[in-house]
Structures are given as structure tokens and as C-alpha cells.
Amino acid sequence: xLANLGYxxxxxxxxxxxxxxxxxxxxxxxxxxxxxxxxxxAMLLTWPLVTLASLSIIALLVGRHYEVKYVAAxxxxxxxxxxxxxxxxxxxxxxxxxxxxxxxxxxxxxxLRRWERxxxxxxxxxxxxxxxxxxxxxxVIFFENPFQRLxxxxxxxxVSALFQPSGxxxxxxxxGQGLNPLLRHPxxxxxxxxxxxxxxxxxxxxxxxxxxxxxxxxDDRWIRITRRWTLVAWLFLSLGLILGGRWAYDVxxxxxxxxxxxxxxxxxxxxxxxxxxxxxxxxxxxxxxxxHWNMLLIILTYSLxxxxxxxxRSGVLSSVHAFAQSAIGxxxxxxxxxxxxxxxxxxxxxxxxxxxxxxxxSVFARESLFLLNNLLFMGILVVCFWGVxxxxxxxxxxxxxxxVGPPFYERATGPLWVGLLFxxxxxPLSAYGATSxxxxxxxxxxxxxxxxxxxxxxxxxxxxxxxxxxxxxxxGFVAIVTLVEFWRGALARHRRHAESLPLAFWRMAIRxxxxxxxxxxxxxxxxxxxxxxxxxxFQTETQGTLARGESLSLGRYTLTxxxxxxxxxxxxxxxxxxxxxxxxxxxxxxxxxxxxxxYYASQQPMTIPGVRSSLQDDFYVLLVGWEPIAQxxxxxxxxxxxxxxxxxxxxxxxxxxxxxxxxxxxxFDGLREAATARAVVARA
Amino acid sequence: MQRSLKVYLVLMAIxxxxxxxxxxxxxxxxxxxxxxxxxxxxxxxxxxxxxxxxCPTQACAQWRATIRDKLAQGWxxxxxxxxxxxxxxxxxxxxxxxRGLNWLVYxxxxxxxxxxxxxxxxxxxxxGQNSEPLVPTAPDADGDPYVARLEEELRRRS
Numbered sequence: 001x002l003a004n005l006g007y008x009x010x011x012x013x014x015x016x017x018x019x020x021x022x023x024x025x026x027x028x029x030x031x032x033x034x035x036x037x038x039x040x041x042a043m044l045l046t047w048p049l050v051t052l053a054s055l056s057i058i059a060l061l062v063g064r065h066y067e068v069k070y071v072a073a074x075x076x077x078x079x080x081x082x083x084x085x086x087x088x089x090x091x092x093x094x095x096x097x098x099x100x101x102x103x104x105x106x107x108x109x110x111x112l113r114r115w116e117r118x119x120x121x122x123x124x125x126x127x128x129x130x131x132x133x134x135x136x137x138x139x140v141i142f143f144e145n146p147f148q149r150l151x152x153x154x155x156x157x158x159v160s161a162l163f164q165p166s167g168x169x170x171x172x173x174x175x176g177q178g179l180n181p182l183l184r185h186p187x188x189x190x191x192x193x194x195x196x197x198x199x200x201x202x203x204x205x206x207x208x209x210x211x212x213x214x215x216x217x218x219d220d221r222w223i224r225i226t227r228r229w230t231l232v233a234w235l236f237l238s239l240g241l242i243l244g245g246r247w248a249y250d251v252x253x254x255x256x257x258x259x260x261x262x263x264x265x266x267x268x269x270x271x272x273x274x275x276x277x278x279x280x281x282x283x284x285x286x287x288x289x290x291x292h293w294n295m296l297l298i299i300l301t302y303s304l305x306x307x308x309x310x311x312x313r314s315g316v317l318s319s320v321h322a323f324a325q326s327a328i329g330x331x332x333x334x335x336x337x338x339x340x341x342x343x344x345x346x347x348x349x350x351x352x353x354x355x356x357x358x359x360x361x362s363v364f365a366r367e368s369l370f371l372l373n374n375l376l377f378m379g380i381l382v383v384c385f386w387g388v389x390x391x392x393x394x395x396x397x398x399x400x401x402x403x404v405g406p407p408f409y410e411r412a413t414g415p416l417w418v419g420l421l422f423x424x425x426x427x428p429l430s431a432y433g434a435t436s437x438x439x440x441x442x443x444x445x446x447x448x449x450x451x452x453x454x455x456x457x458x459x460x461x462x463x464x465x466x467x468x469x470x471x472x473x474x475x476g477f478v479a480i481v482t483l484v485e486f487w488r489g490a491l492a493r494h495r496r497h498a499e500s501l502p503l504a505f506w507r508m509a510i511r512x513x514x515x516x517x518x519x520x521x522x523x524x525x526x527x528x529x530x531x532x533x534x535x536x537x538f539q540t541e542t543q544g545t546l547a548r549g550e551s552l553s554l555g556r557y558t559l560t561x562x563x564x565x566x567x568x569x570x571x572x573x574x575x576x577x578x579x580x581x582x583x584x585x586x587x588x589x590x591x592x593x594x595x596x597x598x599y600y601a602s603q604q605p606m607t608i609p610g611v612r613s614s615l616q617d618d619f620y621v622l623l624v625g626w627e628p629i630a631q632x633x634x635x636x637x638x639x640x641x642x643x644x645x646x647x648x649x650x651x652x653x654x655x656x657x658x659x660x661x662x663x664x665x666x667x668f669d670g671l672r673e674a675a676t677a678r679a680v681v682a683r684a
Numbered sequence: 685m686q687r688s689l690k691v692y693l694v695l696m697a698i699x700x701x702x703x704x705x706x707x708x709x710x711x712x713x714x715x716x717x718x719x720x721x722x723x724x725x726x727x728x729x730x731x732x733x734x735x736x737x738x739c740p741t742q743a744c745a746q747w748r749a750t751i752r753d754k755l756a757q758g759w760x761x762x763x764x765x766x767x768x769x770x771x772x773x774x775x776x777x778x779x780x781x782x783r784g785l786n787w788l789v790y791x792x793x794x795x796x797x798x799x800x801x802x803x804x805x806x807x808x809x810x811x812g813q814n815s816e817p818l819v820p821t822a823p824d825a826d827g828d829p830y831v832a833r834l835e836e837e838l839r840r841r842s
Contacts (some may be wrong), residue, residue, distance in 0.1 A: 254738035379797040405778035544718035
């Protein structure tokens with residue numbers, strides 16, 4: 001009953017979305033505002049409909065309706081209610097519905113803005129969002145239906161279908177398989193929605209870009225309207241990536257937070273193009289340049305968002321056979337290919353009208369440095385895209401599967417990251433328009449010299465690794481430049497407006513949130529880079545099998561094995577939990593409890609580390625193995641992760657600063673008031 | 685009696701280096717760290733994208749045991765890696781060996797980057813002449829171009 005209701009509302013959504021897209025396009029071309037208005041109403045209908053479908057799924061999940069295939073696959077009696085609710089995005093079918101729900105919500109929010117000035121965008125925004133929505137809903141109703149029921153044929157086979165196939169009887173399992181244990185972690189509960197929020201909000205700037213292309217608006221209006229959308233999309237995507245990293249560190253048990261796994265890369269690629277886009281739109285706003293490039297970037301971001309959704313959930317890119325057998329793989333690729341080709345053709349068609357208002361000046365002007373930044377981001381993107389795709393290509397042409405693992409990505413992107421760090425230091429010192437090497441150099445050399453203090457201090461404290469010294473030098477350089485920018489700005493205001501320094505600082509940052517928010521984001525990146533270099537270059541590890549009371553040492557740390565207990569839990573796990581005592585330089589730091597959980601239902605082990613964190617480093621202990629009977633001997637793997645907590649601290653600052661940059665400013669409101677006042681005057 | 689002791693001592697003196705040497709031939713069993721150093725560079729075909737040294741599955745534990753056996757038999761790192769490639773194909777390696785089609789994986793990204801750099805270079809060349817500074821050249825009250833730029837940017841926003 002509930003399943004039928006949910007399914008029916010999705011079918012209605014599909015119809016409404018198709019009608020909305022068609023009516024909006026037809027109404028815009030034939031200039032019939034009434035039809036566009038009708039399309040808008042159809043769009044406004046989609047959100048309540050998908051909400052109804054999502055609520056039906058949640059009700060089925062919480063109500064233990066294991067006769068529904070999806071419910072049986074992702075929940076079990078042992079799971080707490082909150083995990084049952086979040087199982088909505090725990091499997092492929094449910095997460096497609098969740099994605100659609102977000103998209104319909106965002107499309108609705110976008111359509112509720114005031115449209116006085118740019119009403120011609122509206123129909124095309126409806127067309128783009130509704131076609132995207134119709135695609136996702138079609139996947140759900142035709143291929144990955146979360147409402148399918150389980151049935152049993154007379155010869156005992158299990159089948160799934162929405163309506164009862166002839167010759168079957170309904171099946172009522174009393175328990176389900178339950179969510180993949182790896183996903184039963186608070187980090188994993190919030191991580192997918194954050195990622196999806198980021199993915200879906202990028203659809204809105206793309207829709208406006210297409211609307212601008214179709215309506216031949218060549219100014220930067222579409223960018224200004226969607227500026228906040230883009231920042232919010234980027235905020236959630238960043239948050240999703242950081243949370244995913246933290247989850248991997250806490251749960252996956254391999255001593256790190258980023259493994260260059262295709263699923264991680266899938267979420268990372270739209271972030272790369274989105275970051276490039278955030279930088280290059282500033283050039284269009286300030287100088288009316290790079291119009292083609294910005295269009296291309298947002299088209300690319302949209303395609304990568306769809307690609308990322310596909311990859312993160314289905315995982316069918318792991319082999320050609322899995323891809324060919326899955327129903328939705330070819331659908332996704334068809335849709336990505338089609339939208340990409342149509343968007344780029346449209347862009348080509350309007351190419352001449354999008355000519356820049358200015359020409360590129362010197363190589364040292366800020367717009368040129370931003371272009372270099374874009375080139376580096378694109379370089380990293382190509383490495384990622386190619387690395388994810390190559391195993392498939394190899395299998396297709398030679399029949400031989402290959403692994404493209406972390407060493408490839410690290411070596412290929414390393415120099416590009418170094419380049420980006422350097423640009424992060426130089427670009428704030430440059431000016432728009434013609435800047436000579438001399439004028440840039442004048443601001444640069446003192447700070448570059450000053451920042452040499454960082455590697456010098458590190459060298460004398462015993463760090464001799466050249467790569468790390470260069471990395472930390474650049475980090476120091478960026479930090480100094482950014483702080484000096486704050487200082488100079490505040491000082492200038494202090495002198496000019498006779499404000500006290502703290503007040504000047506505050507007003508400056510508040511009045512130009514985007515700029516100074518951006519600089520604080522850079523400082524967050526600086527902190528993260530400290531941690532990344534720390535763990536990438538100075539991580540050490542060792543492993544040993546210990547009898548009770550024996551010790552294993554790594555650097556200044558010593559681990560002593562005290563005891564191990566093995567027991568079953570009520571939620572279907574067998575837990576082996578060790579107690580180890582940790583000391584540094586002979587001083588006792590307390591106990592850690594690394595453990596191995598074995599989930600009976602899914603026959604899956606999970607390694608939870610015991611971690612002792614400090615600002616300086618993490619001591620990270622894994623229980624690798626133990627003697628089941630005697631429980632006397634156990635094998636531990638220990639990692640020393642220097643500076644890793646800077647990654648998380650930097651991440652927090654990064655997110656907070658993005659929030660600051662995206663926060664509505666008063667000038668913005670002022671502008672709106674002015675517009676309303678003008679409208680009032682005009683009417684009078 | 686004394687003579688036989690002398691002979692014994694002489695024999696011992698000759699034999700000692702041989703005995704010590706033969707003891708050295710029997711190396712200590714390979715440590716976990718030595719095993720992991722090799723396992724870290726290998727991937728089993730089942731657990732996608734999880735390096736062998738941290739993979740918790742039973743199958744991967746057996747692979748690690750194989751590495752330990754081979755090390756104990758005196759095999760080198762390269763020999764052990766070759767052995768796994770022979771048994772399970774090139775996918776066990778963290779990166780594809782650079783031959784045949786695999787060259788593409790290493791060549792394409794730098795080529796694409798250079799192509800992008802070239803396009804950028806052309807853009808700089810073609811647009812270099814006809815541009816003028818954006819910042820107003822009229823001196824500011826303080827005569828500080830930096831302050832002028834800052835104020836200008838504030839004014840130009842929104």
C-alpha cells in the first residue's frame with residue numbers, strides 16, 4: 001500500500017517534470033507566458049511529490065517492511081531507528097530518490113526568487129532542472145525501484161517485482177540483511193547527504209548558464225545570480241570530502257584519510273572544476289573576460305556531478321562486464337554524453353557573442369595568474385579522470401585489467417599542487433590589468449625572503465627532506481602573504497577612516513566577505529597542507545606480534561599489550577577488543593582499545609583503530625590478528641602520523657570561512673532595496 | 685691427551701668461521717615490517733583499491749603469508765612481485781608497468797597539460813599589447829596605489 005503510494009507519486013513526478021520541461025521550452029519559444037507559468041506550477045508540484053515518495057520509503061524502512069526488497073537489503077532488526085531513517089541513502093535506489101528530492105527542492109527554491117529583472121531565464125532554468133529530474137526519476141521508476149516487493153515462485157526461487165507476477169506468492173522475511181557495517185558510522189550518516197547537497201546545488205548555476213546561452217545574455221548576470229548557489233554547492237562538496245576523509249581515518253583502518261579510490265576521486269573531480277570556476281568567475285565579473293571558459297567549466301562541473309553520482313553509488317566502473325550488465329550504467333553515460341554534447345554545441349553556437357571585453361594583459365596580472373591556477377586545476381582533473389578511466393580502457397582493448405593506484409596520482413599531481421600553493425601566495429599581491437614583473441616583484445621578494453625562515457627553522461630542528469622543506473616554505477609564504485594582506489587592508493582603513501585597528505579589520509572583512517572569506521579559506525588550506533605534508537612524508541609504521549606484557553616501539557612511542565577480550569554483541573557483531581598501554585619517552589599516556597568487529601549478517605570484518613591524538617601527532621594502533629584460543633598473542637600494526645590533526649583543524653576553518661564568504665552581505669540587501677525603490681518609482 | 689686437545693683447538697679455530705658463516709646463512713625469519721613493505725605495493729584482485737598490507741580479509745592474509753614464505757626462502761622483492769604478476773596478472777601492481785597501451789596512462793596527462801599551457805601561452809601572446817591598467821591612475825588622497833586599489837575594489841563590487 002505504502003509502496004504503491006510512493007511509486008505512484010514518483011510516476012506523477014516524472015510526468016510533471018516532463019510536462020514542465022516541454023511547456024517551459026514551448027512557452028519561451030512561442031512567447032506564451034501563461035504556458036511558462038503553467039510549467040512553473042508543474043515544477044512546484046515536484047517537490048511535494050518526491051517528498052511523499054521519500055516519506056513512504058522512510059516509513060517502510062522504519063516499519064520493518066522486509067517484504068520490500070530495498071528495506072530487506074539495507075535495514076535489519078538490530079539497527080537503531082536513526083540508522084533506519086538514514087538508510088534512505090544507504091543503497092542505490094534510495095539514494096537516487098534522495099538525490100531527486102534535493103534537486104526538486106533546489107529547483108523550487110530557485111524558482112521562488114524574485115524574477116523581475118531576468119524573467120527570460122526562468123523557462124530555461126525550468127527546462128534544465130526538470131530534464132535532469134526526469135532523468136533521475138526515470139532511473140528510479142524503470143531500473144532501480146526502491147518499492148519492489150519480494151515474491152516466491154512455486155519452485156522456491158525469490159523474485160522481485162512491484163506487482164505480483166503470476167504463479168508467485170508474497171514473501172515476508174522477518175529480518176533484513178542490514179546496512180553495510182562500514183556505513184554505520186556517524187560520519188557516513190552525514191557524509192553522503194553533504195556530498196549530494198554539493199552535487200545537486202551545482203545543477204542550479206549550470207541551469208542559469210544554459211539559460212544565459214539560450215537567451216543570448218552575454219553579460220555576467222547569470223554568474224551574479226548564482227554566485228551564492230555556487231559557493232554553497234562548493235561548501236557542501238568540501239564538507240562532504242572532509243567528512244569522508246575523517247570517516248576513512250576512523251573506520252577503514254589503514255592509517256590514512258585519502259586513498260585515491262575511484263569513489264573518492266568521483267567526488268573530488270567536480271570539486272576541482274568547481275574551485276577553478278569560483279576563481280575564474282571573478283575575472284568575468286571584474287573584467288568581462290573568460291566568458292567561454294566559465295561556461296565550459298560549469299558545463300564540465302555538471303557532467304562530473306552526474307558522473308560522480310553514478311560512480312559513488314554503483315561502483316560498476318570496476319569492470320567492463322559489471323558496467324555492461326548494469327542497467328543504469330549505459331543510461332548514465334548516455335545522459336552525460338547527451339547533455340555534454342548539447343551544452344557544448346550551444347556554447348559553440350554562441351561563441352562569437354561571448355567575446356571578452358578586455359584582453360589579457362601581462363603574464364603577471366591577476367587574471368593571468370587566475371588562468372594559471374585554472375590550468376593547474378585542470379591538470380589535476382585530467383590526472384584524476386584518466387586514472388579512473390584507464391583500467392576500463394585497458395580492459396576493453398587488451399583484456400588485461402590494471403590497477404592505477406595512489407603512487408600514480410601522488411607523483412602526477414604533486415608538482416601541480418606545489419604550483420597551486422605558489423600561486424596562492426603570488427596572486428593576492430598582483431593587480432588586475434597590466435602588471436609588470438617589476439611591480440609584482442617589488443611586493444614579492446621581501447615576503448618570499450621572509451618566508452625562508454620556515455624551512456630554515458625546520459632544517460635546524462632536524463628536517464632534511466628536500467620535498468618537505470620546499471612544501472613548508474611555500475606554506476609559510478602563503479601564510480605570510482595572506483596575513484600581510486589582512487594587515488595592510490586594516491591599516492589602510494585605519495588611516496583613512498580614523499577607525500581603531502580592530503574595528504578597521506572587522507569592517508574590512510565584513511564589507512568584503514567574499515574577498516576576506518576567500519583569504520581565510522586560503523589559511524585553512526595552509527593548515528591542511530601542513531598536515532598533509534606531515535602524514536605524506538613523515539608517516540612511519542611498524543607491525544609486530546606480541547605476547548601479553550610484551551612491547552613494540554615506534555619512534556618515541558612504546559605500546560605494551562595488556563589483554564584481549566572477545567565477545568558477541570546484541571547487534572550481531574563479534575568483537576575482539578585489545579587493551580594496550582601507550583607511553584612516550586617512558587611516560588605513561590594511558591590505554592587504547594583497538595578492535596576488530598565481525599558482522600555475522602554480512603560476513604564482514606571491520607578494523608577500528610585506537611588513536612591517541614595530540615596537536616603534534618597521532619599514535620594510531622590497529623589490531624591485525626590474534627590467537628583465538630589462547631588469546632595470549634596478538635598482532636598490532638602501529639602508525640605514527642605527524643601533524644595529521646592540522647588537516648581537520650584546517651578543514652574546520654576552511655568550512656567556516658566558506659560560510660562567511662557565502663553569507664549575504666548588507667550591500668546585497670541594499671541593492672535589492674534600491675531595485676524595489678526603483679520599481680516603485682517606475683510604477684508611480 | 686694434551687696433543688689431542690691441541691688438535692681439537694686447531695680444528696676449532698679452523699672450523700669456527702665456517703660454523704659462524706653457516707649460522708649466518710640461516711637468516712632470522714622475515715619481520716612483519718619486511719612483509720608489509722612488499723605487501724604495500726601489491727593489490728589483490730578481489731579487494732578493489734585496498735593495498736595488501738592493510739586489507740583485513742582472509743585471502744589477503746594468505747597472500748601476506750606467501751610473501752613471508754618467499755622472503756624466508758631468500759627471494760628478493762622484485763622476484764616476489766614478479767611471482768604475483770605471473771600468478772594473477774599485472775593488476776596486482778599499484779601502477780601499470782609502462783609498456784604497450786599502458787604508456788598512455790603516463791603520457792596523456794602531461795601531454796594534456798602541455799597542450800593547455802600552449803593555449804594559454806597563445807592567449808598571452810595575442811592579447812599582450814592592447815591593454816591598459818585597470819586601476820585609476822589618479823593619485824589617491826594618501827598617494828598609496830594599494831589603498832586606491834582596495835577602495836576601488838570595494839566600490840566596484842555588487
